[in-house]
Amino acid sequence: MSTLTAFKAPLFATVALVGLSLGAAQAHPAVNSQPWGTTPDGKPVRIVTLKNDHNVTVRVITYGGIIQSVETPDRSGHVQDIVLGFGDLKGYTVDSAKGGLFFGAMIGRYANRLAGGSFPVEGKVYHTDITAGPNALHGGKKGFDKNVWTLEKTGTNGSGAYVTLKLVSPNGDQGFPGTLTTHITYTLGNDDALALHYVATTDAPTVLNLTNHSYWNLNGEGSGSIEPEVLQLNADSFTPTDSTSLPTGQIVPVAGTPLDFSKPTVIGDRLRSNDQQMMYARGYDMNWVVNGAYGQAPRLGGKVYDPRSGRSMEILTNQPGLQVYTSNSLDGGYAGISGRAYRQTDAIAFEAEHYPDSPNHPSFPTTELKPGQTFDYTTIFKFSNK
Numbered sequence: 001m002s003t004l005t006a007f008k009a010p011l012f013a014t015v016a017l018v019g020l021s022l023g024a025a026q027a028h029p030a031v032n033s034q035p036w037g038t039t040p041d042g043k044p045v046r047i048v049t050l051k052n053d054h055n056v057t058v059r060v061i062t063y064g065g066i067i068q069s070v071e072t073p074d075r076s077g078h079v080q081d082i083v084l085g086f087g088d089l090k091g092y093t094v095d096s097a098k099g100g101l102f103f104g105a106m107i108g109r110y111a112n113r114l115a116g117g118s119f120p121v122e123g124k125v126y127h128t129d130i131t132a133g134p135n136a137l138h139g140g141k142k143g144f145d146k147n148v149w150t151l152e153k154t155g156t157n158g159s160g161a162y163v164t165l166k167l168v169s170p171n172g173d174q175g176f177p178g179t180l181t182t183h184i185t186y187t188l189g190n191d192d193a194l195a196l197h198y199v200a201t202t203d204a205p206t207v208l209n210l211t212n213h214s215y216w217n218l219n220g221e222g223s224g225s226i227e228p229e230v231l232q233l234n235a236d237s238f239t240p241t242d243s244t245s246l247p248t249g250q251i252v253p254v255a256g257t258p259l260d261f262s263k264p265t266v267i268g269d270r271l272r273s274n275d276q277q278m279m280y281a282r283g284y285d286m287n288w289v290v291n292g293a294y295g296q297a298p299r300l301g302g303k304v305y306d307p308r309s310g311r312s313m314e315i316l317t318n319q320p321g322l323q324v325y326t327s328n329s330l331d332g333g334y335a336g337i338s339g340r341a342y343r344q345t346d347a348i349a350f351e352a353e354h355y356p357d358s359p360n361h362p363s364f365p366t367t368e369l370k371p372g373q374t375f376d377y378t379t380i381f382k383f384s385n386k
Contacts, residue, residue, distance in 0.1 A: 028053055029161035029190060031154045036061055037089035043148045045089055050161040050188040055079050056383060058188045063092055064145040065106030065165050065184055067214050069221075069337065070194065072383045075310025082311065084215035084222075084327075084347045087337045096334060097146065100131065100138075102213040105145035106184060107138045109169060109176045110367070111211040112287070112323060112356035115246050119359035121177055121368065122205050128175035133244050135357075138213075140174030144182070145213070152183065160189035171204065178204035178369075193382040200375040207367045208375050209354045211319075215327055215347030218306035218313060222338030225345040226306075226326070227268030233261040233302040235288035235322065239355050239364075243280050249361045251289060259286060261302070267348065271326065283328040283345065287321045287355050294320035294365065298378050301352060310386040317352035317379040320365045325349040352379040 029052050036047035047068065050058045057071040057079075069081045085104050086092055096103050110119075110128070117128045117136035128140040138145065149165035156162070162185055169180040182200040189195070198210045217226050238259050239247040254260040258270035258278055271283055278284070292299040298316040302324070305312040315322065326348055332341045358364040369375050 029156045029188065031156060031161040031163065033151065033154055033163075039063060039089070039093050039148060045148060046151055048151065048154060048163040050163065050186065052160060052188050052190045052192065054190065054192055056188060056192055058186065058194055060163055060165075060186050061089070061092070062149045062151050062165060063089060064104075064147065065149050065167075066092060066145070067104040067186075067212065070214075070383075072192070072311060073385060075385045080220035080309075081337060082216060082218055082220060084217065084336050084342055091334075091336075099329075099333060101329060101334070102138060102145050104214045105212070106149075106210070107213050107351070107353075108144035108182065108210045109139045109174065109180065109206070109208055110136070111138055111209040111351060111353045113137055113246055115357050115360050117175075119207055121207060121359070126175055126177060135244055135246060142174060144169070144210075159195075160187050162187040176206055178202040178206035180206060180208065180369075182210070184210075191382070192384060193380050195378060195380045197378045198375065200369065201371075201373070202369050203371055205368060205370045207359045208369045209358070209367050210375070210377070211323075211351040211353035212379065213349055213351060215349050216304070216313065217347045218304060218311040219309045222336055222340035222342075222346075225268070226348050227266070227271060227345055228307060229267050229348070230264045230305045230307065231261050231267050231302065231324075231348075232264045232304075233288050233322070233324070234291050234300045235302075236262065236291055237289045239287045239289065239321070240277055241280060241286070241356075245281065245285065245356070247287070247356050247361065247364075249363065254288070259284075259288070264303075264305070267326065268345075271345070281328060283326040284348075285323070285325045285328055287323045287353075289355075290317065290320060290322050294318055295377075298380055302350065304348065305386070312384050312386060314382040315350045315352065315379070316382065317377070319352040319354065319377050319379065321353055321355045323349070323351035323353060323356070325351065350381075352377075
């Protein structure tokens with residue numbers, strides 16, 4: 001509890017504990033796996049449903065390791081999906097793939113941007129595809145989000161219902177060196193927390209940055225803008241970018257900027273600021289430096305609360321950074337499960353990860369992974385209602 005109490009604020013002080021005392025000893029979490037279509041190149045995809053005792057349901061598909069839906073109750077007990085997504089596989093493999101918006105996906109090998117698609121590993125420069133202006137974004141043209149993962153195991157244990165997916169990325173995949181073996185375990189507990197545990201190993205030196213790219217709307221998928229939601233971030237600084245969203249290499253205090261969420265702040269209050277960083281991104285799309293040591297126990301990265309539904313969510317992680325993105329590129333070109341078109345600010349993403357373009361900034365925490373080392377990080381999304 002130390003990470004929670006150290007960052008407690010009046011608005012959220014009672015929210016974090018809701019649901020924690022609801023009879024874990026009588027828990028009956030459940031997991032179910034079913035076919036969910038076939039990719040255009042003929043690979044079968046499955047959908048795995050995780051449920052707990054508090055009417056929380058999470059669905060994950062093996063294509064892209066995508067979180068397809070997360071259903072949670074509001075303050076009145078009404079259950080709604082709170083992530084943007086699609087009701088069939090085509091929405092992910094064909095429709096959304098055209099825009100490259102990564103709905104709910106596992107991102108790798110390198111989340112976020114690499115300058116010019118280039119990166120050094122032990123003195124040698126490697127290249128991946130340029131996919132966002134002059135830079136690479138989210139791992140090349142066929143990143144982890146466009147692969148079918150192996151459904152390795154499902155089950156229930158003392159932590160809840162879980163599913164583990166596996167992907168082997170061969171040497172040279174999208175230009176990255178080394179054969180990389182990645183496992184991700186999604187666990188839904190009766191504490192109403194969804195934990196994502198990433199574990200990866202390599203047979204040759206490489207770089208690695210993994211995250212999840214879910215779009216959250218705590219008022220419900222397809223319900224409109226997240227501007228009324230209240231955000232607080234456990235971050236005193238951020239990594240500013242240039243006009244192409246590449247970090248300059250600086251780490252700058254958030255104080256006095258529209259990026260200061262050290263206190264609970266309505267997201268829409270400063271969304272239209274003329275601050276240069278906001279103008280570059282057309283909203284929020286920056287990497288915040290999470291306070292506290294990374295690589296150890298997950299600590300609080302942020303909290304978001306929706307006053308309309310009463311839902312709140314904490315983001316805990318042992319990654320060094322948290323990219324927060326107000327869905328600035330959604331333009332009405334996609335209709336989700338609700339049948340409603342998704343537009344700018346209809347969701348917010350919390351991408352717990354290493355800093356963008358870290359291989360090209362030696363002062364940033366390293367993203368190098370060598371044989372014998374293990375990439376081992378956890379991000380937790382903890383749900384409650386007021």
